[in-house]
Amino acid sequence: MEEMLENEHMVWLSRLAQRDDKAFRVLFTRFYSCFVSFAMKYVGVKDVAEDIVQDAFYRFFCHPREFSSEADLKSYFYTVIHNGCIDLLRRNKYEREYLKNLREEDFVFVENVFEEEVWQVLREMVKKLPERTKEVYDLVLDGYENAEICRITGMSMDAVKSHKKRGKIFLQKLEIKTK
Secondary structure, X not given: OHHHHHHHHHHHHHHHHOOOHHHHHHHHHHHHHXXXXXXXXXXXXXXXXXHHHHHHHHHHHHOXXXXXXXXHHHHHHHHHHHHHHHHHHHHHHHHHHHHHHHHHHHHHHHXXXXXXXXXXXXXXXXXXXXHHHHHHHHHXXXXXXXXHHHHHHOOOHHHHHHHHXXXXXXXXXXXXXXX
């Protein structure tokens, strides 16, 4: 009797390799829920697990293989399903990282645009300062320290500080007028 079962398995496996519809339905009916349960352990979402298992069945149906035992057949499916789950998890990880980076890049982009707009407004306001004060503020906006501004303009440290103070008051008044 056991020999007959072994023979039936061999016939069934042979029919699978020949893409027999009935043999394929038997395979699907016998193992689908087990394979979905296996995939669920990796992906945790039943619909996603079902998609991965259905993909494994589709691949097998499109590219059938010959197996010498049912254990080899199941091993094949477990491997394909496992790889499908791992691929999905990797893709999701990369997608999350990409979206995170994209959001960070968007934030940096907006921040850079905002910063540039503020600098442009500030530079326009500085153009309205008296000439020597404007000269000092242009250097400040270019990143120069007081000592460097003294050297470049030939002004004393007190004169540079005085121009910065007057410029600040002037800019504050301009800001109030523009509101």
